[in-house]
Amino acid sequence: MQKKYQHNNLWEETSKITFRNRVLREDITAEVVIIGGGYTGLSAALHIAQKGVDVVLLEAKTIGHGGSGRNVGLVNAGLWTPPNEVEEFLGIEQGAKLNRALASGPDLVFQLIETCKINCDAKRNGTLHCADTDRQINDLKSRFYQQVARNAPVELLGVEETFVRTGSPQFVASLFDPRAGTIQPLSYAKGIAWAARKAGADVYQNSPVTSVMFYNDHWNIETPNGTVKAKKIIQATNAYSNDFKNNGLHKNQFIDVHYFQMATEPLPQEIRNTILPNGEGCWNCATVMTSFRLDDEGRLLIGAVGKLSGVGGYMHRAWAKRKLKLLYPQLVGIDFKNEWHGRISMTSDHLPKVVGFGPNAISIFGFSGRGISPGTVFGKCAAKWAESGDCEAFPVEISIKKKEHFKKIKSNFYGIGAALTHFVAARF
Numbered sequence: 001m002q003k004k005y006q007h008n009n010l011w012e013e014t015s016k017i018t019f020r021n022r023v024l025r026e027d028i029t030a031e032v033v034i035i036g037g038g039y040t041g042l043s044a045a046l047h048i049a050q051k052g053v054d055v056v057l058l059e060a061k062t063i064g065h066g067g068s069g070r071n072v073g074l075v076n077a078g079l080w081t082p083p084n085e086v087e088e089f090l091g092i093e094q095g096a097k098l099n100r101a102l103a104s105g106p107d108l109v110f111q112l113i114e115t116c117k118i119n120c121d122a123k124r125n126g127t128l129h130c131a132d133t134d135r136q137i138n139d140l141k142s143r144f145y146q147q148v149a150r151n152a153p154v155e156l157l158g159v160e161e162t163f164v165r166t167g168s169p170q171f172v173a174s175l176f177d178p179r180a181g182t183i184q185p186l187s188y189a190k191g192i193a194w195a196a197r198k199a200g201a202d203v204y205q206n207s208p209v210t211s212v213m214f215y216n217d218h219w220n221i222e223t224p225n226g227t228v229k230a231k232k233i234i235q236a237t238n239a240y241s242n243d244f245k246n247n248g249l250h251k252n253q254f255i256d257v258h259y260f261q262m263a264t265e266p267l268p269q270e271i272r273n274t275i276l277p278n279g280e281g282c283w284n285c286a287t288v289m290t291s292f293r294l295d296d297e298g299r300l301l302i303g304a305v306g307k308l309s310g311v312g313g314y315m316h317r318a319w320a321k322r323k324l325k326l327l328y329p330q331l332v333g334i335d336f337k338n339e340w341h342g343r344i345s346m347t348s349d350h351l352p353k354v355v356g357f358g359p360n361a362i363s364i365f366g367f368s369g370r371g372i373s374p375g376t377v378f379g380k381c382a383a384k385w386a387e388s389g390d391c392e393a394f395p396v397e398i399s400i401k402k403k404e405h406f407k408k409i410k411s412n413f414y415g416i417g418a419a420l421t422h423f424v425a426a427r428f
């Protein structure tokens with residue numbers, strides 16, 4: 001009998017940063033209110049406070065409760081969508097602007113970690129995008145040439161070098177991106193929260209926004225125990241926007257996709273030495289992607305699309321056990337200790353969105369599974385927008401609400417598709 005899902009997030013266990021709880025219990029005013037304490041909201045709060053502007057951040061639960069405290073920790077350059085496609089979707093000029101802004105995303109993340117002295121196990125050792133089959137090499141080649149055309153320092157590695165780097169016999173090639181790296185994701189979020197508070201931002205936890213209303217030339221924001229009156233709102237609730245009952249917040253339009261991770265205990269040193277000796281973060285080219293990496297203490301983490309609760313959970317667990325041994329046969333007899341999942345806000349074109357939903361009010365979402373660098377970058381852009389009102393502050397246009405059609409059907413497509421794929425893969 002397999003066990004039931006119990007949320008047991010490794011990052012909550014291993015984060016060395018504590019961020020004190022503070023609930024909003026009074027009526028206050030601010031120039032800008034940020035709703036959501038993930039990378040986007042926190043980066044916005046930090047950069048706004050650094051400009052000397054009065055800013056308040058309200059988080060419904062605790063810092064990093066959303067994707068920012070649950071992710072794989074791969075600090076990528078650019079989006080999942082290859083840069084040529086980004087330019088096809090947005091047009092050459094706008095697409096190139098977005099590609100440029102996100103190519104340098106890891107620079108911003110690792111600079112922040114250094115200047116704010118964030119203790120988040122940051123390693124800028126690059127990432128490996130791995131091909132399991134010869135056919136997938138074409139995808140890697142296409143991504144390689146698109147990146148080289150934009151002067152990215154990427155390298156296409158053959159079967160032998162990929163084996164040396166990953167320590168896994170599973171792959172026939174890989175694309176190495178030295179701009180990227182890995183972090184302890186929850187520690188990074190808490191670290192930015194500290195830096196924002198130090199810069200002068202008021203950061204509140206366990207203060208869900210229940211209502212926002214614009215009257216008398218101001219936004220009036222309500223939480224259960226206090227209110228804020230502000231001129232501007234930045235909503236940074238991403239995939240967690242519908243979890244808390246609220247009136248007046250923007251209803252972000254996205255496809256709800258779950259992603260889970262499972263982690264072993266710290267591996268014995270002699271085995272650890274045989275796996276990812278340079279510490280790159282990795283994922284493969286499969287339609288239902290697998291991610292894998294080591295954490296700072298030598299645990300191996302495997303992740304994929306899907307949620308661990310419900311029937312699908314049994315299929316994903318069986319798959320993960322089998323996948324672990326396929327990737328690293330030397331791990332026979334080693335089981336997982338931690339398991340957890342989180343939600344990704346996927347948009348149809350897989351591009352992030354900034355939507356205006358009232359006077360001086362924007363919502364930023366839709367990172368489609370790539371939000372560490374993009375969230376940090378968009379948060380910084382939001383600070384520029386809040387200071388100047390400049391609509392060009394973002395590398396995408398500020399749009400008005402656009403409906404995402406057939407959200408439920410598409411969400412089921414991802415969820416059921418991943419579960420069935422894992423069900424089959426666990427058996428053959």
Ligand SMILES: Cc1cc2nc3c(=O)[nH]c(=O)nc-3n(C[C@H](O)[C@H](O)[C@H](O)COP(=O)(O)OP(=O)(O)OC[C@H]3O[C@@H](n4cnc5c(N)ncnc54)[C@H](O)[C@@H]3O)c2cc1C
Pocket residue numbers: 035036037038039040041042058059060061062063064065066067068069070071072073074075076207208209210236237238239240241242243244245246259260261341342343344364365367368369370371372373374375
């Ligand atoms: C399992 C998983 C793996 C991933 N792996 C990677 C990866 O390796 N690399 C990468 O770049 N990206 C990855 N991502 C995506 C990345 O984590 C997200 O894109 C990113 O964290 C989004 O940050 P955010 O600040 O926009 O939103 P979030 O971090 O989700 O924060 C939103 C916050 O808003 C709060 N909130 C919601 N409603 C209210 C309200 N009414 N009042 C107050 N607060 C509210 C929530 O509690 C939440 O804390 C992954 C995501 C998941 C789930």
